[in-house]
Amino acid sequence: MTDTLTLTRPDDWHLHVRDGAAMAAVVPATARQFGRAIIMPNLRPPITTAAAAAAYRDRIAAAVPAGLDFTPLMTLYLTDNLPADEITRAAEAGVVALKLYPAGATTNSDAGVTDIRKTYPVLEAMQRAGLKLLVHGEVTDPAVDLFDREAVFIDRVMRPLRADFPELKVVFEHITTKEAAQYVAEAGPFTAATLTAHHLLYNRNAIFLGGLRPHYYCLPVLKREVHRQALLAAATSGSDRFFLGTDSAPHAAALKEASVCGAGCYTALSALELYAEVFDAAGALDKLEAFASHHGPAYYGLPRNTGTVTLRREPYTLPEAVPFGDALLKPLRGGETLAWRQTV
Ligand code: DOR
Ligand code: ZN
Numbered sequence: 001m002t003d004t005l006t007l008t009r010p011d012d013w014h015l016h017v018r019d020g021a022a023m024a025a026v027v028p029a030t031a032r033q034f035g036r037a038i039i040m041p042n043l044r045p046p047i048t049t050a051a052a053a054a055a056y057r058d059r060i061a062a063a064v065p066a067g068l069d070f071t072p073l074m075t076l077y078l079t080d081n082l083p084a085d086e087i088t089r090a091a092e093a094g095v096v097a098l099k100l101y102p103a104g105a106t107t108n109s110d111a112g113v114t115d116i117r118k119t120y121p122v123l124e125a126m127q128r129a130g131l132k133l134l135v136h137g138e139v140t141d142p143a144v145d146l147f148d149r150e151a152v153f154i155d156r157v158m159r160p161l162r163a164d165f166p167e168l169k170v171v172f173e174h175i176t177t178k179e180a181a182q183y184v185a186e187a188g189p190f191t192a193a194t195l196t197a198h199h200l201l202y203n204r205n206a207i208f209l210g211g212l213r214p215h216y217y218c219l220p221v222l223k224r225e226v227h228r229q230a231l232l233a234a235a236t237s238g239s240d241r242f243f244l245g246t247d248s249a250p251h252a253a254a255l256k257e258a259s260v261c262g263a264g265c266y267t268a269l270s271a272l273e274l275y276a277e278v279f280d281a282a283g284a285l286d287k288l289e290a291f292a293s294h295h296g297p298a299y300y301g302l303p304r305n306t307g308t309v310t311l312r313r314e315p316y317t318l319p320e321a322v323p324f325g326d327a328l329l330k331p332l333r334g335g336e337t338l339a340w341r342q343t344v
Helices: 020-033 050-062 086-092 116-129 146-164 178-186 197-201 204-208 225-235 268-281 285-300
Strands: 004-008 011-015 036-039 071-077 097-100 132-135 170-172 191-195 242-244 308-317 322-324 327-329 337-342
Touching: 004 285, 011 020, 011 242, 011 268, 011 285, 020 050, 020 268, 020 322, 020 327, 036 050, 050 071, 050 086, 086 116, 097 116, 116 132, 116 146, 146 170, 146 178, 170 178, 178 191, 178 225, 191 225, 197 225, 197 268, 225 268, 242 285, 268 285, 268 308, 268 337
Parallel strands: 011 036, 036 071, 071 097, 097 132, 132 170, 170 191, 191 242
Antiparallel strands: 004 308, 308 337, 322 327
């Protein structure tokens, strides 16, 4: 049995850190485990200019504890009205990608895209400049059942988009269904997907186990076991089109434990431990390093990180709550004992 895992320092290819004191509370956890992270732009107001992304990057960098080597990779929030010439400025500022939120799909997505065709001039500029498109892949049509929104998105949006922009690099973010896993596996080298630890660990029963559990509510929502199995197969397949993206999305505990609960699971505190648990249970610990540390940089055209992290098989009890600005934040599995622990 493997009891110690040393991996090339990994990256988190999908992360929410918010802003202000809340951001300062969560950035250290990610910087401890990961060399880089793709920072989601869904602030209020959203990050829609190169200048705003550069200023946000500086605020995040200032929250990294001394001695840790962590680089935030910035994104812009795509809107119906984003001017195509912002793409040149974004590329010059080191922005790596734009995020497509269908309007109304999830947390802070009101300013999102109402019709993807409105963004075609921007997508053309992105394809030319080599910027990636990161997609929240759910339709918002109220006639479509919430649990079917990702699968319907593939036919209504993904396939036409891929046909119109064959060389645009598109990441299908936080996939949750067997349909999405199969689509990405067959879509060619320009298409990739991120997988969260929570979608690999849980099916939708987790939201209802013994009562409604708000900390397991995220979007896209957890699906049936058959879907989790398909995600697990993709993550452990060795295919370089699937890589780690936590979608760690902190919300104050009081806003999660409310009559209307915001979507998002906070996993950054123990992200690698949770992924190690997933790969260990699947008998695929030998596939974890490529998934966490190699496939993402290859797709993004970046060098792998130097340095390593080490995890040991050692019981470790997560705190029930941690400070989050002047609020509290409850990590997924808070108060429970995990099997793995990052040591260095
Ligand atoms: O669960 C989620 N939380 N899904 C998203 O798409 C957004 C995120 C957030 O920002 O809280
Ligand atoms: Zn997200």
